[in-house]
Amino acid sequence: MKFILLTVLTALLVLIVNPFLPYWAVMILLAILAAAVGNKAGGAFFAGGLGMGLAWMGQSVYISSVTGSQLPEKMSELMGLGDEITLFAITGVLGFFLGAFSALAGSLFRKLLKRKPDNIYGR
Amino acid sequence: MKYVSFLVVLALTIALAIAVSRPFGAVPPLAPLLDPNHGFWQNSISEDRLAEDELVLNKLSNEVKVIYDENLIPHIFATDQADLYRAQGYITAKHRLWQMEFQTMAAAGRISEIVGPLAIELDRMTRRKGLAYGAEKGMEFIRENDPESYLLLEAYADGVNQYIDQLSDARLPVEYKILNYRPEHWSAFKSILLLKYMTDMLVGDRDLEYSNLRKILGDVMLDKLYSEYPDGVEPIIECGHKWDFKPLPVTRPDSIAYPDDQLVVAPLPQPEEGTGSNNWAVSGSKTKSGNPILANDPHLSLNLPSLWYSMQLTTPQHSVKGATLPGALGVISGFNNHIAWGVTNATRDTRDWYKITFQDKSRKAYRYADKWRQTTFRIEEIKVKGEKAFLDTVVYTHYGPVVYDKTFNSKRQDVNFALKWNVHEGSNEQKTFLLLNSAKDHDDYNLALDNFTAPAQNFVFASRDGDIAMRIQGKFPLKWRGQGKFFMDGADPGMEWQGYIPNEQNASTLNPSRGFVSSANQHPTDSTYPYYVFDNSYEFYRNRRLNSRLREMNSITVEDMQGLQFDDYYLHAAEALPTMLDLLGSEYENDADAKKYLALLKEWDFYADPNQKAPTLFYLWWRKTYSQIWKELSGNPAPVVLPSYYQTVLFMKDEPSGAVFDLKNTPEMETAAVHVKQGFIEMLADMKKWETEEGDFSWANYKKTTIQHLVPQFKSFSVENVYTGGGSGILNATSARHGASWRMVVELGTEVKAYGIYPGGQSGNPGSKYYSNFIQKWANGEYLDFNQRTQDQKEGVLFQTILN
Structure with a gap:
């Protein structure tokens, strides 16, 4: 459940905040979000990655279908990528890694904070 | 362990974030480019989707209304000139910012700042020709002689800058994103520089080649193969025109010793072949409606974003519409409610080379008559992307800069030549266009033209009063026969230009009896004109076709004139x-x-x-x-x-x-x-x-006509293989890379009717549907309705914006 929650919250965060903030600010907020939700490391990595990756890919597909612009095609040609499908994929993959590492860092940070009670009550 | 894994992941994350924010070689920073909210994806959105009802533009005295027609042509309604040009700057920047900045970077010799060391030689060449130096002189001249225009130039610059200051990453033109830099502030200087850049684009000289030819062929053969006035020339000003002025005397030195080295060096880059233009006007006596009709189509390199940007500029005092140059004020080729005008390049040799003999290696002095004259040094600092700045010392003589010397162009022999060019003298071309925009009759037109120095242009004119006129305007040096055709000896004062042809003695004609005026880059006058006129690049074909058609045509309509602009006769x-x-x-x-x-x-x-x-x-x-x-x-x-x-x-x-x-x-x-x-x-x-x-x-x-993006490597931003006829030397002068960069036909009746088109689109954004949408129509010889609009006209409005 927490996995889906973080995925959805990440995607929402990107959709709402990213228009006003650069990607690195989104990464910081995403780390905080992941720390707050509290997934395990692996879950956070994939949930954060999927959330941001899907959001970025979704946004790029959305913009391109609504505008009907040939720019994605032109950019792919310029970058030597063949067709624009590759460009959607690359945008998604880049979003995935940015989201995944941010969420992972957030999740591991939460673990650090949790350490104190562990030391008091555990061994 | 937890600390370690956290720190490792944190370090990895930060490293990733930094890695995607930096360029790798030619690959731009990935994240800012691909981020769907700020990166290039945002440039997919066309202007009509981004329409704003209101925008903030500070320092206006009243609100300004901007109405876009369905082709995204802005019609600006302001209450005074300062507001008008402030708004023109803002709106032009909104659609063409990257282009206007890129062109002035090129003009200033600053391309290395954008692309790195590979452009250093190009930048050195630009600077050694003294374009920026000329623009500085122009600035001084305008500030001293025409403070009013200077204020307008500053208002325009402020409009551009207000746009830049509010520009979001999302709206940043895609070229900045790919090349990874950001716009800097605009200035009055840059507007002047742009006009100097036009001069550079349109003015050439073949002094080097002719010096070599003289050496190879000798004078007799040279005159035979390169006749200055071959049989059958049809000049711009009708043959037999009476020159009703007393010419200034020009004295030819008794003996002329030309520097006689044969020079195996590359000449200065020249205007590209195919650069030229047509313009003409027919009087009411030859038209069906009885109204004069004027036509203009400047042929330049076919580029995207298009060199031209269409606009209507209206105040209660005047209303003008036509083609503007992004970066310059007002309309360059267009019409108002009283007159229409257009330009073609009036090539004439206004660029000469003088051999300089330095006193010693320090180059602090050079021989002039029997004295040594002091030079000045101008240090050009060329900033280079990713490297330290390149310093270039250029020696200036009283003639002008020494372009090639021991530090520049290693192949050349040990000779130094100074470039004398009227672009280095203070002038105010901007004033000409400001005045033409509000001109009401032939007198106003003449007053406007008096301010124009370079690049010399054939200004065609027609008015609702029924006048048609042509004037060849530029600041032309007084020359004795043959002067400036070859390299000259700078030590000999007898080789100096002996002044300039006064404006009122520049060749011109008003309402000639043949019922039309025309120009297509040919010889300006017949041989009776009392001054020496020479250029290597006079054109022989378009003008004769044009004149023979105009002579035989009667009951001319606007459609006939459009047809003539699209005439493919070879x-x-x-x-x-x-x-x-x-x-x-x-x-x-x-x-x-x-x-x-x-x-x-x-x-x-x-x-x-x-x-x-x-x-x-x-x-x-x-x-x-x-x-x-x-x-x-x-x-x-x-x-x-x-x-x-x-x-x-x-x-x-x-x-x-x-x-x-x-x-x-x-x-x-x-x-x-x-x-x-x-x-x-x-x-x-x-x-x-x-x-x-x-x-x-x-x-x-x-x-294979191609309309090429200003960065040729951005191939997918170009439009290739446009299906259209014509060619070099044909009225429809569309060759592979050159052609009619703007076509305009105006009929000056009680209601002025106008038609225009250019191979591009109003938007400079390759992602916009308004980027290249005119090209198909242009290729078919079709036109857009260019009639002026009023504020309350409802039909055909794309959207409107209030600037306040």
């Missing part, structure tokens, strides 16, 4: 081909391919329409023949120019067995027929190759 072919076929004889009638091609050529009507096949055959055959004829000249190690096509055809007709056709280093005596046959054989070989590799050789498919 006069050069019509004059050369029959002679070539004659000289070829019947030798090739048994070769199947040759027979096929000859049949096409023989039945050709001489129109270079896109679907015709014969123009390709002629074009190839001619080029091969031409290079055969002059191959000894062009094979010379020193740079030269070749005789014109026109002169070459005259020789082929008048003296086909003449000595001009003989190649000296062969034992045989060649004639024109030998070259024509050799050209034909080579054409057959080329055609065979073409037909195997490409198949179809119809004209449009062969010439």
